[in-house]
Amino acid sequence: xxxxxxxxxxxxxxxxxxxxxxxxxxxxFKSSSVLNFAHGELMAIGAFLFLVLSAWAKLPIVLxxxxxxxxxxxxxxxxxxxxxxxxxGEALIEVIMLTVGLAIMFKGLMLFIFGGDIYSYxxxxxxxxxxxxxxxxxxxVYVATFVxxxxxxxxxxxxxxxxxxxxxxxxxxxxxxxxxxxxxxxxRVFALSWAIAALVCAMSGIVLGIIFGINVHEVSxxxxxxxxxxxxxxxxSIGGAILGGxxxxxxxxxxxxxxxxxxxxxxxxxxxxxxxxxxxxxLFGLVEIERV
Amino acid sequence: MRRLQFHPCGNFNExxxxxxxxxxxxxxxxxxxxxxxxxFAVVPFISNAYILxxxxxxxxxxxxxxxxNILIGYTGQISLGHGAFFGVGAxxxxxxxxxxxxxxxxxxxxxxxxxxxxxxxxxxxSARLKHLYLCIATLAxxxxxxYVFVQWESLTGGAAGISIPTTTIFGIDLGSDRVFFxxxxxxxxxxxxxxxxxxxxKYGRAFIAIRDNDQAAEGMGIPIFxxxxxxxxxxxxxxxxxxxxFAYYMISxxxxxxxxxxxxxxxxxxxxxxxxxxxxxxxxTIFIITLSEILSHATQFxxxxxxSIGGAITIAxxxxxxxxxxxxxxxxxxPKGLAEVxxxxxxxxxxxPFSY
Numbered sequence: 115x116x117x118x119x120x121x122x123x124x125x126x127x128x129x130x131x132x133x134x135x136x137x138x139x140x141x142x143f144k145s146s147s148v149l150n151f152a153h154g155e156l157m158a159i160g161a162f163l164f165l166v167l168s169a170w171a172k173l174p175i176v177l178x179x180x181x182x183x184x185x186x187x188x189x190x191x192x193x194x195x196x197x198x199x200x201x202x203g204e205a206l207i208e209v210i211m212l213t214v215g216l217a218i219m220f221k222g223l224m225l226f227i228f229g230g231d232i233y234s235y236x237x238x239x240x241x242x243x244x245x246x247x248x249x250x251x252x253x254x255v256y257v258a259t260f261v262x263x264x265x266x267x268x269x270x271x272x273x274x275x276x277x278x279x280x281x282x283x284x285x286x287x288x289x290x291x292x293x294x295x296x297x298x299x300x301x302r303v304f305a306l307s308w309a310i311a312a313l314v315c316a317m318s319g320i321v322l323g324i325i326f327g328i329n330v331h332e333v334s335x336x337x338x339x340x341x342x343x344x345x346x347x348x349x350x351s352i353g354g355a356i357l358g359g360x361x362x363x364x365x366x367x368x369x370x371x372x373x374x375x376x377x378x379x380x381x382x383x384x385x386x387x388x389x390x391x392x393x394x395x396x397l398f399g400l401v402e403i404e405r406v
Numbered sequence: 407m408r409r410l411q412f413h414p415c416g417n418f419n420e421x422x423x424x425x426x427x428x429x430x431x432x433x434x435x436x437x438x439x440x441x442x443x444x445x446f447a448v449v450p451f452i453s454n455a456y457i458l459x460x461x462x463x464x465x466x467x468x469x470x471x472x473x474x475n476i477l478i479g480y481t482g483q484i485s486l487g488h489g490a491f492f493g494v495g496a497x498x499x500x501x502x503x504x505x506x507x508x509x510x511x512x513x514x515x516x517x518x519x520x521x522x523x524x525x526x527x528x529x530x531x532s533a534r535l536k537h538l539y540l541c542i543a544t545l546a547x548x549x550x551x552x553y554v555f556v557q558w559e560s561l562t563g564g565a566a567g568i569s570i571p572t573t574t575i576f577g578i579d580l581g582s583d584r585v586f587f588x589x590x591x592x593x594x595x596x597x598x599x600x601x602x603x604x605x606x607x608k609y610g611r612a613f614i615a616i617r618d619n620d621q622a623a624e625g626m627g628i629p630i631f632x633x634x635x636x637x638x639x640x641x642x643x644x645x646x647x648x649x650x651x652f653a654y655y656m657i658s659x660x661x662x663x664x665x666x667x668x669x670x671x672x673x674x675x676x677x678x679x680x681x682x683x684x685x686x687x688x689x690x691t692i693f694i695i696t697l698s699e700i701l702s703h704a705t706q707f708x709x710x711x712x713x714s715i716g717g718a719i720t721i722a723x724x725x726x727x728x729x730x731x732x733x734x735x736x737x738x739x740x741p742k743g744l745a746e747v748x749x750x751x752x753x754x755x756x757x758x759p760f761s762y
């Protein structure tokens with residue numbers, strides 16, 4: 115039973131991490147219908163930027179964190195402005211391939227600078243965060259992830275519900291021509307959604323780096339795990355991304371714990387294929403009825 | 407005797423037959439014959455072992471790239487699993503050669519057919535899915551096949567892989583690069599010829615119709631699911647065929663080369679070469695393989711001139727960076743790829759001095 119709870123806890127926290135990663139993905143897809151293959155690489159960029167600022171430049175942790183978020187926010191703007199904007203209105207495959215190209219480019223660049231080694235952050239989380247439930251121990255990282263994740267989810271909830279930019283973003287996601295005719299600056303919304311997505315990526319990259327150590331291959335492969343999560347939850351649903359992340363995380367750890375560790379890596383993709391066959395729009399995705 | 411024709415200055419087709427011709431002019435046919443003559447009678451005898459190796463790789467990869475272009479460029483179905491299909495072909499050929507001791511001439515086409523079946527199985531989601539959903543489904547297919555390569559140890563030999571004994575064909579030993587050169591490029595010529603002609607048939611036109619507008623295609627009476635499956639099958643057949651050649655050429659195969667990176671490399675080839683263009687696939691393959699060879703030479707060169715720095719800084723990842731950059735630049739500045747560049751170069755010669 116203890117084993118069960120230990121797996122449950124690690125599954126939930128892994129799932130929360132996936133949910134956090136999927137959030138940025140859904141954000142881009144919702145406002146600009148771009149499938150972002152460079153997601154894992156954006157996460158890795160965030161993680162490494164934080165590493166450089168906190169461990170190498172020895173800035174205070176909070177300042178380093180905020181600077182990382184600001185840096186990734188501007189990176190999102192730059193990516194949108196220079197790579198995505200020329201392709202507005204082009205065929206889908208070109209946009210997808212562009213993000214694949216960006217992914218390879220970023221990955222190569224990071225491997226060139228940092229190599230394939232595993233780095234780790236200086237320990238900055240207070241010991242008191244570690245929680246005990248009987249014999250089950252919840253490491254402090256997970257608690258911190260949970261708290262930070264909840265804060266950001268709340269902030270995004272408010273942002274989309276009440277701020278004018280958030281409402282613009284939702285309107286563009288809903289109906290682009292209508293939003294444009296009502297005076298919404300659609301290109302600015304695209305840019306903003308990429309910036310916010312890059313920010314969320316950076317955040318999940320940092321958390322990932324704290325838990326598993328920072329390694330280019332490791333972090334960018336998590337970026338591919340996002341696909342099962344968002345397909346399960348529905349590509350354009352934030353709630354779905356969170357639930358999907360939790361389900362996939364639990365599935366992975368339980369498969370790893372009870373069936374086989376090698377199957378663990380592949381089970382999300384098997385689920386992905388099944389879902390695509392049965393319910394392609396996921397649990398909460400918008401069903402577009404188009405029959406051919 | 408017909409008059410020999412040179413390039414007309416524009417599009418003056420008067421019938422569908424004219425539009426369907428492969429060579430617009432006799433000049434094109436002549437240059438193809440010269441090209442084939444150079445390829446088979448001159449190149450293998452003047453190149454050294456290394457050049458032959460690179461040429462052979464180009465030949466093998468080009469066959470698979472043509473297959474992928476039929477799927478992505480002509481039918482419009484995005485596949486991120488082509489590298490794994492290539493692997494399925496390689497493993498099928500290796501298993502047929504070692505376990506069933508099939509001769510080369512049977513093992514290679516059968517490996518292609520097996521891969522076609524596997525490809526169709528992974529093409530099944532295309533019944534309900536389009537565009538990005540299909541793209542994600544094939545991504546999952548890639549990971550699942552990779553897993554099978556490693557885990558099904560009784561058949562695939564796990565991480566250690568399979569070694570294939572050298573074989574003979576019509577009594578000729580297939581051990582040397584030069585013999586393989588002829589073999590690969592005969593296959594390459596036949597497969598290219600098949601692909602070029604496939605596009606001119608009913609099936610090829612149906613593929614293009616599905617790519618351009620699937621609803622309209624359905625409206626015109628094309629059973630699009632069957633045709634999509636057919637496209638997956640043909641494309642996987644090409645990949646499997648190339649994979650089988652690769653297995654025989656490499657002698658021993660492991661699961662490593664057939665990863666997502668290979669699939670992306672294939673997509674890079676056809677995007678850089680030109681989507682929806684058979685010559686484009688070949689141009690793209692030449693570009694990517696040459697680029698990768700140049701970059702690996704540059705790495706070695708840098709290591710030789712400064713072992714102290716070269717040991718610490720490896721520029722191998724720069725290869726990935728340059729690939730990515732090439733893809734991004736081609737998509738932004740020349741989405742139709744090298745085939746379009748080649749067309750522009752030709753037509754500027756033709757239109758000289760009144761180019762516009």
